[in-house]
Each structure stands twice: as C-alpha cells, then as structure tokens.
C-alpha cells in the first residue's frame with residue numbers, strides 16, 4: 630500500500646514538474662533573446678557592419694534580460710501609463726507630428742513654415758536618415774520643435790522582429806538623436822503604429838512614452854487632392870488631437886497653411902506632444 634502511495638506521489642511530482650516547465654518556457658518565450666523562430670529576424674548583414682546598431686545591440690541585451698523577471702500585471706500597468714493616444718478634450722490644443730524624416734527636400738521648408746506661424750511640432754525621426762542629414766535634425770530642434778524616436782531602420786511591422794531587436798532599433802535611434810541635439814529623446818512612435826505588449830514593454834523599459842495619434846489624413850495618398858484631404862481632416866479634428874503627418878509626404882507642405890490658419894481661427898493652439906501630455910496631466914489633476 631505504502632509502495633503504491635510512493636508511486637502516486639512520484640507521478641504527481643512529475644506532472645507538476647512538467648506543468649511548471651511549460652509555464653516557464655511560455656513566459657521566457659515572450660522575451661527570449663534566442664528564440665529560434667524569430668531569430669530568422671531581419672538582421673541584415675549590413676546591420677552588423679553598422680557601429681551604431683552593433684553598439685545598441687550590446688546594450689539591448691542588458692536591458693531586455695531583467696524584464697523576464699517582471700510580472701505581467703505590473704508590466705501591463707506600466708505600458709498603459711506610458712502610452713499616449715490623445716490630449717485632454719477640455720482644452721483647445723492640438724499636436725502636429727511629422728514622421729519618417731529628416732528629408733532634405735521637405736524638412737527645411739517644414740521648419741520655416743512652422744516658424745512663419747509661430748508654432749512648434751514634434752518630429753519622429755529615423756536614425757539612419759538623421760545620420761545622413763544631422764543638420765536638419767539640429768535645425769528642427771533649434772527652432773523649438775521636439776524630436777522623438779521613430780527607430781533606427783524603420784522596420785515594418787515592428788512586431789515581426791524579436792524584442793531584443795526592437796530594443797536595438799530604439800536604443801540606436803535614441804543615441805543618434807542625443808548625439809545631434811545633446812538631449813536624449815523620451816517620446817517613441819513605432820513605425821506604422823504597429824504596437825503590442827512586447828514593443829510596449831521594451832519602449833517603457835527604455836524610459837519612453839509611446840505616442841499614437843487621433844488623426845491620420847493620409848498625406849502620402851497621391852490619389853486624392855490636397856483640398857479634399859484637408860477638408861476631411863478639418864471635419865474630424867477635436868480638442869487634444871494628435872495629427873499624424875509625414876516629413877516628405879505628398880500633401881504635407883501644401884495642406885499645412887490652410888490647416889493651421891483654419892484651426893487657429895477656430896481657437897486652437899498648436900503645441901508639441903510633450904506640452905500636450907503636460908497640459909493633459911494638469912487638467913486631470915485639477916479635475917480631481
């Protein structure tokens with residue numbers, strides 16, 4: 630009888646061991662640096678020749694490993710607190726954001742246009758492009774605009790690469806921006822808005838707030854006229870809007886004067902994303 634009891638205990642022990650292993654593997658899998666499936670990653674040979682990327686990769690390995698020990702609920706809370714979709718609906722504030730630059734054919738005119746209207750915006754720049762034209766990023770920043778992180782290579786979708794590579798992309802772009810402006814960025818926008826828990830975890834762990842948007846008029850769409858596109862945008866825009874435009878978009882430069890003038894006449898004020906976040910927090914605190 631006692632002999633049978635021992636067998637039973639042994640079998641139960643092995644079942645628990647098996648279940649425990651499955652849970653651990655699943656948990657580790659989320660942040661695995663050596664996940665064989667996703668290791669097929671888009672690590673192109675030229676990335677490995679790029680000193681900025683290689684140095685960021687080393688740093689990313691140290692950053693990501695401690696995340697494995699964090700519990701999921703804490704992570705989800707942190708990601709939620711560091712993801713921004715729109716500002717307060719109580720104030721007539723709007724943030725213009727320009728992704729994918731700096732582009733030599735567009736960025737200088739964008740900066741001049743914003744200066745002409747005495748407003749500031751936020752530029753989410755791509756690391757490799759910033760390295761080619763650092764003076765453009767310097768110009769944007771010197772004019773009072775904010776510079777945010779839009780990854781080093783603009784890989785899309787970002788969800789298709791492992792977390793360590795997402796971290797590498799963000800760290801490398803952050804380093805490039807800091808080397809140009811002297812200030813480390815703290816706002817991050819994933820290419821194409823592709824976002825999931827892994828990306829949110831990495832961005833949050835690296836000290837970033839992820840910035841999404843409320844309005845995407847499609848300023849790259851050549852099949853539609855600038856006037857129609859601007860009208861659509863003007864009909865939709867509300868308090869606290871974050872408008873997604875592109876440095877180098879087909880309609881960007883053409884739509885801005887009408888957009889800015891009309892919205893200013895409606896009483897809107899243009900601010901950077903950081904200012905929009907601050908104002909929204911002030912509002913939330915005041916209404917408590």
Ligand SMILES: [Zn+2]
Pocket residue numbers: 728729779783819820821
């Ligand atoms: Zn982009």
